[in-house]
Amino acid sequence: MSDTETVSRSAVTAPDAGPDTARPPRKLNPKIKIALGQIAVVVVWLGSWQWMSGRVVDPFFTSSPSAIGQQLLEWFRTGSIWPHLLITLQEFGAGLAIGSVAGVLVGFTLGRLPTTAAVLNPFVTVVYSMPKLALAPLFVLWFGIGFGSKIVLVGLISFFLVFYNTFTGARDVDPLFIDSLRIMGANRLTIYRRVVMPSAAVWVMTGLRIAVPQAVIGAVVGELISSNQGVGYIIANAAAFFNTTGVLAGVALVACVSVVLSQLIITLERWATRWKQG
Amino acid sequence: MPSENSGTARNAVVSAQAVSMTYHGRRGPVNALSRVDFNLWEGEFVALLGPSGCGKSTLLNMVSGLIMPTSGSLTYRGTPIDGPNTSIGYMTQRDSILPWRTVSENIELPLQIRRVPARERREKVATYIQMVGLRGFENTYPAGLSGGMRKRVGLAQALVYEPETLLLDEPFGALDAILRLRMQAELLSLTEKLGAAVLFVTHDMDEAITLADRVVVMSARPARIVDVIEVDLPRPRDLEQLQFTAEYQEVRRRVWHNLGREIHAGEKEMAKP
Numbered sequence: 001m002s003d004t005e006t007v008s009r010s011a012v013t014a015p016d017a018g019p020d021t022a023r024p025p026r027k028l029n030p031k032i033k034i035a036l037g038q039i040a041v042v043v044v045w046l047g048s049w050q051w052m053s054g055r056v057v058d059p060f061f062t063s064s065p066s067a068i069g070q071q072l073l074e075w076f077r078t079g080s081i082w083p084h085l086l087i088t089l090q091e092f093g094a095g096l097a098i099g100s101v102a103g104v105l106v107g108f109t110l111g112r113l114p115t116t117a118a119v120l121n122p123f124v125t126v127v128y129s130m131p132k133l134a135l136a137p138l139f140v141l142w143f144g145i146g147f148g149s150k151i152v153l154v155g156l157i158s159f160f161l162v163f164y165n166t167f168t169g170a171r172d173v174d175p176l177f178i179d180s181l182r183i184m185g186a187n188r189l190t191i192y193r194r195v196v197m198p199s200a201a202v203w204v205m206t207g208l209r210i211a212v213p214q215a216v217i218g219a220v221v222g223e224l225i226s227s228n229q230g231v232g233y234i235i236a237n238a239a240a241f242f243n244t245t246g247v248l249a250g251v252a253l254v255a256c257v258s259v260v261l262s263q264l265i266i267t268l269e270r271w272a273t274r275w276k277q278g
Numbered sequence: 279m280p281s282e283n284s285g286t287a288r289n290a291v292v293s294a295q296a297v298s299m300t301y302h303g304r305r306g307p308v309n310a311l312s313r314v315d316f317n318l319w320e321g322e323f324v325a326l327l328g329p330s331g332c333g334k335s336t337l338l339n340m341v342s343g344l345i346m347p348t349s350g351s352l353t354y355r356g357t358p359i360d361g362p363n364t365s366i367g368y369m370t371q372r373d374s375i376l377p378w379r380t381v382s383e384n385i386e387l388p389l390q391i392r393r394v395p396a397r398e399r400r401e402k403v404a405t406y407i408q409m410v411g412l413r414g415f416e417n418t419y420p421a422g423l424s425g426g427m428r429k430r431v432g433l434a435q436a437l438v439y440e441p442e443t444l445l446l447d448e449p450f451g452a453l454d455a456i457l458r459l460r461m462q463a464e465l466l467s468l469t470e471k472l473g474a475a476v477l478f479v480t481h482d483m484d485e486a487i488t489l490a491d492r493v494v495v496m497s498a499r500p501a502r503i504v505d506v507i508e509v510d511l512p513r514p515r516d517l518e519q520l521q522f523t524a525e526y527q528e529v530r531r532r533v534w535h536n537l538g539r540e541i542h543a544g545e546k547e548m549a550k551p
């Protein structure tokens with residue numbers, strides 16, 4: 001009934017517009033719709049987990065959302081988690097900083113040396129595809145169970161992700177931009193500064209965005225394999241005592257930290273490439 | 279050389295003798311230019327008119343020093359062109375403005391490169407933004423501009439350092455008729471004021487006749503110079519009225535009569551993908 005009303009009204013105000021152009025009935029804002037859907041997923045997921053735990057499956061194996069939440073609360077209330085979280089963040093920060101600075105420098109340099117780049121290209125691809133995490137035990141052997149081995153692992157992971165993207169970006173510069181600057185009278189250095197670097201910055205930021213969550217994983221896995229501090233150590237320790245709640249609380253904490261850090265880097269990326277929006 | 283010599287003692291800025299260009303693409307060699315003889319004299323406005331794909335941009339790229347002719351001699355003020363030609367301003371056919379610089383930063387770039395003092399830079403940039411009608415868009419990035427606006431940024435960028443020679447590759451193709459007329463008038467008054475030589479690529483016959491001292495007509499690929507027509511319409515020209523004058527109609531009839539068919543045949547030829 002309301003349909004026919006809308007159609008007839010539109011026919012009066014816009015005689016040559018078809019019924020398709022009649023104002024559609026008010027719909028839910030798609031953003032709100034998506035958010036509601038996401039909340040529903042979380043509720044169903046955690047709810048069924050909570051319900052099944054103790055009824056269908058033994059909480060010894062699966063723990064439960066409420067137990068995990070309590071564990072997290074406990075960690076932060078007593079403050080016992082802070083030193084470990086800080087250690088993991090330091091390994092992450094130091095490794096990412098060293099790895100990505102090196103990645104940017106080497107990536108730019110090799111990317112603008114076409115012959116060298118062509119020679120190294122297959123090797124780069126091989127090393128890039130290598131699972132760096134698998135080297136963690138070796139790093140422990142070489143650099144000890146402390147800070148050093150984790151920084152090397154995180155650094156290596158970050159280096160390759162940032163290097164590979166920078167390397168690709170430095171080769172991807174539109175030659176028209178370079179030609180145009182040469183005619184304006186620019187020398188190599190100016191072209192580097194005004195064209196190559198800003199152009200590759202997009203790729204560098206992509207590399208960083210991919211590197212951040214991988215670097216978090218690198219730090220935690222490094223700790224899992226062998227350490228006496230850090231969130232990875234907490235997880236490994238809980239696992240050694242078959243403490244499912246402790247393991248899952250640790251994993252949840254790592255996931256949260258990773259999401260927050262990723263969000264930060266995405267904001268930075270958006271700012272650095274704001275020219276894309278016009 | 280057909281009708282190059284008007285008898286005056288002017289100097290050639292660009293001089294091409296038997297210039298040919300063959301690209302070696304993936305699908306075999308492409309003959310883009312075939313034995314082109316051509317002079318651009320000081321302060322002269324020359325329109326290159328020819329079907330698309332015939333080799334007009336190729337000729338401009340060679341004059342700018344970005345590519346070398348396969349054979350023949352090409353000189354700028356008597357010196358062979360063997361590297362980027364910094365005496366020219368070149369507005370390429372494809373956008374070459376930098377997407378990560380705002381409108382005013384893009385126009386400022388050549389001045390920065392040429393180490394023009396900051397105050398003078400600011401004044402120049404403001405003048406040329408005004409000239410191409412982009413006031414209010416100074417701080418917009420190219421992604422936020424229309425195609426025609428980006429073209430005008432490119433034009434301002436080529437003009438802002440007031441080079442003695444301008445290469446403009448279909449600069450007004452993306453503009454609507456009124457804006458195009460305004461830009462044409464601005465360009466003419468500026469180049470007359472600066473005494474700059476202009477090599478202006480277009481495939482619009484009316485645009486070529488209204489702007490140029492000479493119209494160089496090129497054939498379909500491989501481009502040869504088919505004819506050179508002197509346009510002896512008086513300057514300064516009133517572009518709004520020009521098209522309605524008897525003299526203009528006379529020149530137009532001549533160009534059309536001699537060459538209209540050739541260009542059209544070429545365009546049909548090139549229309550095949």
Ligand SMILES: Nc1ncnc2c1ncn2[C@@H]1O[C@H](COP(=O)(O)OP(=O)(O)O)[C@@H](O)[C@H]1O
Pocket residue numbers: 301302303308309310328329330331332333334335336337499
């Ligand atoms: N880098 C290139 N490699 C191979 N072929 C090219 C290249 N540049 C242009 N061509 C070819 O040369 C011909 C002339 O091109 P161009 O000078 O751009 O024509 P116009 O500017 O007159 O439209 C075209 O057929 C084009 O496909």
Ligand SMILES: [Mg+2]
Pocket residue numbers: 331334335336371447
């Ligand atoms: Mg062209």
